[in-house]
Amino acid sequence: MTAVFQVCLLLGVTVLGLQILMNLVGLGASGLDFEVPDVDADLDAPDLDLHLEANHAGAHTDGSDGLSLLSVRAISSGVAMFGAAGLGLQAFVLPGMAAALATIPGLGAAVATAWLMEKMLGMQSSGTLQLEGAVGINAKVYLTIPATSVANDDYGLVHLVLQGRTTELRAVTRDSKALASGAEVVVISVDEATEIVEVVHVSTFKDMLHNDDA
Numbered sequence: 328m329t330a331v332f333q334v335c336l337l338l339g340v341t342v343l344g345l346q347i348l349m350n351l352v353g354l355g356a357s358g359l360d361f362e363v364p365d366v367d368a369d370l371d372a373p374d375l376d377l378h379l380e381a382n383h384a385g386a387h388t389d390g391s392d393g394l395s396l397l398s399v400r401a402i403s404s405g406v407a408m409f410g411a412a413g414l415g416l417q418a419f420v421l422p423g424m425a426a427a428l429a430t431i432p433g434l435g436a437a438v439a440t441a442w443l444m445e446k447m448l449g450m451q452s453s454g455t456l457q458l459e460g461a462v463g464i465n466a467k468v469y470l471t472i473p474a475t476s477v478a479n480d481d482y483g484l485v486h487l488v489l490q491g492r493t494t495e496l497r498a499v500t501r502d503s504k505a506l507a508s509g510a511e512v513v514v515i516s517v518d519e520a521t522e523i524v525e526v527v528h529v530s531t532f533k534d535m536l537h538n539d540d541a
Contacts, residue, residue, distance in 0.1 A: 335406045336414065409429045465529070468506050469484040472526065475503060502531065515527055
């Protein structure tokens with residue numbers, strides 16, 4: 328079990344460290360959060376008439392109550408803590424018992440990380456941030472956005488640059504297919520009451536622009 332604990336500790340710390348590093352340099356969850364070169368330069372234009380039902384009548388107002396326990400940060404923190412606790416415990420108990428006991432601090436670390444990220448998300452999406460300025464901005468999916476989540480109490484997470492800083496926001500979509508982590512999307516509306524943005528895939532957004540021009 329020593330090797331298992333060591334691998335968990337190394338893997339968790341490495342992934343968490345990479346996440347922190349990528350955030351410091353302004354990258355998204357996949358580490359490749361670059362602007363899409365072929366998307367029209369006027370995506371940020373304030374006169375874009377794409378505010379599709381900016382207030383969704385509270386359809387997803389409860390989505391902010393859950394913690395993102397499946398986020399990369401929470402999982403990597405939990406795995407690292409499991410490995411560290413297991414290495415320490417196996418000096419006093421049998422390996423199997425050490426693994427069982429190590430799950431407790433591991434889960435605790437995951438929950439604590441998810442809670443902290445939820446609090447940070449709340450701080451980022453309030454205060455001086457003007458969320459309406461997110462409309463038309465390119466974003467990168469961080470946590471998969473479920474299909475047609477705009478009508479459900481479910482959401483994913485996106486990273487985007489808003490007011491000169493990388494910001495993480497809750498996001499929903501009308502797309503019939505889920506938007507996977509790493510997908511490039513565009514914000515088309517903001518529900519300021521719930522601080523949730525609606526996004527579509529970049530290709531869908533291009534089609535919307537072409538149809539609008541026609």
